[in-house]
Amino acid sequence: MEAEVGRKEEEKMEVEPRTGVSFPAKLPDGKQLCATGLRRRKLLALGINIYAFGMYVDIDARLKELLKAKLGEAAERPCKELYEAVIDGDVGIVVRLVIVFKGLTMSMVRKNFDEGLGGSLKKLTGGQKNEELIKKVMAAAKDGTKLPPGSVIEITRLPGHVLQAKVKDELVSKVESELLCRAYFHMYLGDDPFDKEAKERFGRTLVSYLSVP
Numbered sequence: 001m002e003a004e005v006g007r008k009e010e011e012k013m014e015v016e017p018r019t020g021v022s023f024p025a026k027l028p029d030g031k032q033l034c035a036t037g038l039r040r041r042k043l044l045a046l047g048i049n050i051y052a053f054g055m056y057v058d059i060d061a062r063l064k065e066l067l068k069a070k071l072g073e074a075a076e077r078p079c080k081e082l083y084e085a086v087i088d089g090d091v092g093i094v095v096r097l098v099i100v101f102k103g104l105t106m107s108m109v110r111k112n113f114d115e116g117l118g119g120s121l122k123k124l125t126g127g128q129k130n131e132e133l134i135k136k137v138m139a140a141a142k143d144g145t146k147l148p149p150g151s152v153i154e155i156t157r158l159p160g161h162v163l164q165a166k167v168k169d170e171l172v173s174k175v176e177s178e179l180l181c182r183a184y185f186h187m188y189l190g191d192d193p194f195d196k197e198a199k200e201r202f203g204r205t206l207v208s209y210l211s212v213p
Contacts, residue, residue: 011024012024012025012026013025014033014036014054015036016036016037016038016052016053016054018038018049018052019038019049019052019098019100021036021052021098021100023036023052023054023096023098027056027094030058031056031057031058031059031092031093031094032056032057032059033054033055033056034055034056034057034201034202034205034206035054035055035198035199035201035202035205036052036053036054036055036198036201037052037053037054037055037188037194037195037197037198037199037201038051038052038053038194038195038198039051039052039053039097039194039195040194041112048101049100049101050099050100050101050104050112051097051098051099051100051101051153052097052098052100053095053096053097053098053188053194053195053198054095054096054098055093055094055095055188055198055202056093056094056095056096057086057091057092057093057094057206058091058092058093059206059209060092063091063092064209064210066085066089066091067082067085067206067210068210070082070084070085071207071210076207077203077204077207078200078202078203078204078206078207079203082203082206082207083189083190083199083203086185086189086206087182087185087186087189087190088182090157090159090160090161091157092156092157092158092159093156093157093185094154094155094156094157095154095155095156095184095185095188096152096153096154097152097153097154097155098150098151098152099147099148099149099150099151099152099153100149101149102148102149104146104147104148104151105143105144105145105146105147106138106141106142106143106144106145106146106147106167107143107144109138109147109153110138110141110143113137113138114134116187116194117134117137117180117183117184117187118130118131118134120183120184120186120187120190121133121134121179121180121183123186123190123191124179124182124183124186125179130179133175133177133179133180136173136175136177136180137163137165137173137175137180138165138167138172138173139172139173140171140172140173141165141167141170141172141173145167145168147167147168151167151168152168152169153165153166153167153168154166155184157181157184157185158174160176161176161177161178161180161181162174162175162176162181163175163176163177163180163181163184188202189202
């Protein structure tokens, strides 16, 4: 009976409403979906949908203790300290990106990624972009790789502040760097996030878990 309940939980899906992309409520390793969102870019004054994303977190005792230490036992709403705790802490987190833009290639994703991550690094370091560090991310991915709609990229923070990247289930980089981890998740949870509503939903979801024994 318990196994059946577990399977049903894994089969639950949540749809990102602006793109129709579905995300599982829970990953096979137990990480739980906290929010979905959309990455848009402006091109010739037009807003272009690039990818939908889902943010997953290990909701375990260690995370709860970390958040309670920052927010207290009776936190009712997300605050800056909550997001900083997730960005800076060695918290298990995955951002699953699902491509929605037609005609995307790995070189285009890399360029977009470098710009966003470079800007985030500058904010955290007082102006240093650190290009050598950025180049290590997705280093094994081939520029000519086509990424049709539905293609999946997963960025994971592993224990020890290791940032892992997979493109279509292929491991393309694994970089140990606390700064790089902070910069990447700052793009989604920092003061100027890719999707403000997704950031707020992420925060509300985490706060709701604090009240669960």
